[in-house]
Amino acid sequence: MKANTALCFALLGGALVLRQSSKLANQLWVPVLSSALLLIAVATLSQFVFDIDLGIDELPFKDDMSSVSTDAPGRMSAATALALSLLALSILQDQVWSDKLRRYMLFAVQVLGLSVFLSYPFSLAFGSSLFLFTGMAFNTSILMIFASLALLIDMPDRGWMDLLIARTPLGASTRALLVTVLLVPFLLGWLIYYGEDMGMYSSSLGRSTYTVTVMLLLGAIVVLNAERLHDAGQTQRTLERNLDALSRQMNSLIENSPSAISIKDVRGRYKLVNSQFAYLAQMDRDEIIGKPAEAIFRQPLLQAVIETDRKVFGSGEAASREIAAIVDGVERIYLNVKFPLFDEKDQILGLGGIWTDITEQKQLQDTLRTKNTDLERSNQELEQFAYVASHDLQEPLRMVSSYMQLLESRYKDKLDDDAKEFIDFAVDGAARMQRLIQDLLAFSRVGTRGRAPEVVSAEAALTEALHNLGVRIQENGARIEHEELPTVFVDRNQLTQVFQNLVGNAIKFRAEREPVITVQARPHGEFYEFRVQDNGIGFDPKHADRIFIIFQRLNSRETYEGTGIGLAICKKIIERHGGRIWVESAVGEGTTFYFTLPRQPQAAGAAEATSLEMDSQVDGKQAVESVEERAKRLI
Amino acid sequence: MENAELIDILLVEDNPGDVRLTQEAFKDGMLRNNLHVAMDGEQAMDFLYRRGQFAEAPRPDLILLDLNLPKMNGREVLAAIKQDESLKRIPVVVLTTSQDEADITESYRQFASSYIVKPVSMEKFLKVVSSFKQYWLSVVKLPPVES
Numbered sequence: 001m002k003a004n005t006a007l008c009f010a011l012l013g014g015a016l017v018l019r020q021s022s023k024l025a026n027q028l029w030v031p032v033l034s035s036a037l038l039l040i041a042v043a044t045l046s047q048f049v050f051d052i053d054l055g056i057d058e059l060p061f062k063d064d065m066s067s068v069s070t071d072a073p074g075r076m077s078a079a080t081a082l083a084l085s086l087l088a089l090s091i092l093q094d095q096v097w098s099d100k101l102r103r104y105m106l107f108a109v110q111v112l113g114l115s116v117f118l119s120y121p122f123s124l125a126f127g128s129s130l131f132l133f134t135g136m137a138f139n140t141s142i143l144m145i146f147a148s149l150a151l152l153i154d155m156p157d158r159g160w161m162d163l164l165i166a167r168t169p170l171g172a173s174t175r176a177l178l179v180t181v182l183l184v185p186f187l188l189g190w191l192i193y194y195g196e197d198m199g200m201y202s203s204s205l206g207r208s209t210y211t212v213t214v215m216l217l218l219g220a221i222v223v224l225n226a227e228r229l230h231d232a233g234q235t236q237r238t239l240e241r242n243l244d245a246l247s248r249q250m251n252s253l254i255e256n257s258p259s260a261i262s263i264k265d266v267r268g269r270y271k272l273v274n275s276q277f278a279y280l281a282q283m284d285r286d287e288i289i290g291k292p293a294e295a296i297f298r299q300p301l302l303q304a305v306i307e308t309d310r311k312v313f314g315s316g317e318a319a320s321r322e323i324a325a326i327v328d329g330v331e332r333i334y335l336n337v338k339f340p341l342f343d344e345k346d347q348i349l350g351l352g353g354i355w356t357d358i359t360e361q362k363q364l365q366d367t368l369r370t371k372n373t374d375l376e377r378s379n380q381e382l383e384q385f386a387y388v389a390s391h392d393l394q395e396p397l398r399m400v401s402s403y404m405q406l407l408e409s410r411y412k413d414k415l416d417d418d419a420k421e422f423i424d425f426a427v428d429g430a431a432r433m434q435r436l437i438q439d440l441l442a443f444s445r446v447g448t449r450g451r452a453p454e455v456v457s458a459e460a461a462l463t464e465a466l467h468n469l470g471v472r473i474q475e476n477g478a479r480i481e482h483e484e485l486p487t488v489f490v491d492r493n494q495l496t497q498v499f500q501n502l503v504g505n506a507i508k509f510r511a512e513r514e515p516v517i518t519v520q521a522r523p524h525g526e527f528y529e530f531r532v533q534d535n536g537i538g539f540d541p542k543h544a545d546r547i548f549i550i551f552q553r554l555n556s557r558e559t560y561e562g563t564g565i566g567l568a569i570c571k572k573i574i575e576r577h578g579g580r581i582w583v584e585s586a587v588g589e590g591t592t593f594y595f596t597l598p599r600q601p602q603a604a605g606a607a608e609a610t611s612l613e614m615d616s617q618v619d620g621k622q623a624v625e626s627v628e629e630r631a632k633r634l635i
Numbered sequence: 636m637e638n639a640e641l642i643d644i645l646l647v648e649d650n651p652g653d654v655r656l657t658q659e660a661f662k663d664g665m666l667r668n669n670l671h672v673a674m675d676g677e678q679a680m681d682f683l684y685r686r687g688q689f690a691e692a693p694r695p696d697l698i699l700l701d702l703n704l705p706k707m708n709g710r711e712v713l714a715a716i717k718q719d720e721s722l723k724r725i726p727v728v729v730l731t732t733s734q735d736e737a738d739i740t741e742s743y744r745q746f747a748s749s750y751i752v753k754p755v756s757m758e759k760f761l762k763v764v765s766s767f768k769q770y771w772l773s774v775v776k777l778p779p780v781e782s
Contacts, residue, residue, distance in 0.1 A: 394732050398653075398753065401755055402757045403652065403656075406656070431755065
């Protein structure tokens with residue numbers, strides 16, 4: 001390598017390193033160094049072309065004339081000068097010339113370097129036949145190859161170099177193929193040449209072996225590649241088929257959607273619409289495609305469409321709004337959803353729109369709202385009725401019974417026994433009516449005054465009920481047996497009332513023997529099944545349903561007091577919580593009441609939950625008081 | 636007991652039957668009282684402000700108030716009394732047939748002194764009136780009469 005060549009490579013290396021720097025000051029040195037490089041290379045080249053001596057060849061050092069015989073001592077070879085000029089130009093002109101042109105220039109350097117590099121092992125005397133190749137040094141050729149490679153890779157648009165350095169299967173196989181094609185003939189050729197040189201075989205045998213081997217190798221590569229290409233083709237066909245299937249599916253989806261669907265380009269012109277959209281626009285599909293919204297919709301609908309589009313284009317996010325449109329002369333309400341469509345670089349390339357007809361839902365919603373209002377009013381009326389029953393109906397009753405009693409006490413001496421008996425009947429009737437009214441009120445309050453259910457201990461509710469019944473349990477010498485009861489999801493006061501009514505009933509309808517009442521609970525799916533069993537008088541099972549109906553009684557009023565409200569209230573309470581109540585009995589053998597209550601909130605069921613929620617909106621609390629207690633108080 | 640004769644009670648009650656019953660019950664006891672009657676809410680306010688026919692009315696020491704009244708109902712009367720600086724100190728006892736929880740809560744919230752549910756039977760009513768008199772007219776010390 002000549003001294004000038006070494007200098008040039010120093011300049012080139014400096015330029016290449018500084019090019020990578022992020023500092024502007026360093027970047028500024030790149031053209032300076034490359035220009036110097038270019039100057040030396042072009043000057044040397046012009047010495048060859050014009051056959052002159054500019055005296056630059058031996059500027060750094062005086063060449064040792066003994067090693068190489070040449071007419072211009074110290075001068076780098078023409079090939080080197082040409083290659084260095086190309087390298088310098090490709091750096092200097094990187095903003096001016098296209099990457100493609102620069103790639104060809106660098107590729108030429110590659111070929112040049114590679115040719116020289118390969119010529120050395122073969123000791124071929126290219127130089128003698130072609131002036132360009134005179135005496136490029138071996139190390140120069142290697143540097144040449146690396147320098148051009150570095151510049152090839154360091155390019156914004158690498159072209160086919162991208163394929164070579166890609167981390168894909170294709171890149172890998174291309175690299176392997178390139179290495180094989182370059183290396184194998186070279187090594188083979190060199191081996192054969194070497195053997196021939198050593199006199200191991202004749203040159204004709206060597207050449208024919210070389211030819212056949214290279215043919216076989218190239219043939220193998222072609223076949224192998226053909227196979228690979230075939231596979232790639234298959235894959236592509238499968239991909240295309242899949243893509244086609246996908247696109248057909250998408251089209252079917254879009255076409256069969258009950259919603260109107262459209263896709264617009266960035267300029268707001270329709271690119272794709274389905275038949276529902278055409279119906280919405282009241283136009284043919286062909287008339288819509290390629291036109292903007294202004295050509296399709298009329299005001300005020302157009303305004304709404306434009307506003308939504310603008311919002312989506314502005315924010316790059318989906319937007320929705322309800323839009324009223326007159327279609328076929330009927331006003332319909334649509335839920336219009338608009339969303340941006342992006343390309344692979346996240347640039348908005350269009351806008352998708354879906355129009356869903358929600359007219360029916362809207363109407364249903366309105367109806368539901370009206371119904372709800374009606375229901376609330378009706379609930380209020382029921383409340384009002386309950387109040388009327390509790391107050392206004394009782395006033396006249398009080399008058400009847402009070403004045404009857406006043407009559408009796410004031411005129412005791414003037415009334416005969418008949419008159420007193422009549423008065424008693426009147427007072428008794430008024431008192432009974434009073435009780436009926438009170439019970440009716442209690443029954444209606446199960447729904448209107450119930451509280452929202454919560455997870456409560458049934459054990460605590462039973463304890464409270466037994467406490468309230470304390471006197472009667474004692475008077476009757478009743479024995480209550482129960483195991484530890486679980487927690488349930490109920491209105492606690494109402495559960496207390498259920499226990500109180502059922503246990504109270506069991507005591508009331510006791511037999512001669514000592515009353516024994518057992519309370520048990522066992523899990524039953526999402527519910528607990530409770531059981532209140534007594535050893536009382538029992539009843540004919542054919543009445544099992546009747547006893548839960550309000551004011552239905554199985555026994556005469558003379559024997560057992562009460563209006564027949566207790567079990568009706570129990571049934572209403574249990575059903576309000578989504579449970580069930582039933583009874584098993586036999587005359588003389590006692591009665592067993594069963595009822596179920598939810599263990600957890602979700603078991604209560606949607607319908608019940610709604611009704612409970614509505615109930616809970618009424619404040620106040622249901623006074624827990626058995627019908628029998630109430631009756632006593634009233635007398 | 637010595638101030639018993641000075642006690643003026645205003646009964647606000649629209650039902651003549653109830654008025655009579657209350658009068659009878661009060662007569663039954665040993666104390667003599669001035670039991671004044673207003674038949675509706677507006678009359679009660681006229682009585683308290685000494686308007687119209689009640690120009691000469693005394694300031695009551697105690698008010699017995701029914702809740703369901705024509706024109707101006709008992710709740711409104713109670714609210715009006717308790718919002719008036721000069722009247723708010725007069726104890727108001729609600730005497731009604733309503734057992735409604737909302738009525739009870741609301742009455743105490745409006746500063747009623749007691750809430751009594753009218754019993755249905757005459758016997759019990761007499762007892763209630765008797766204990767009422769015992770409590771309010773001899774046990775309790777009422778606020779002094781203002782000039």
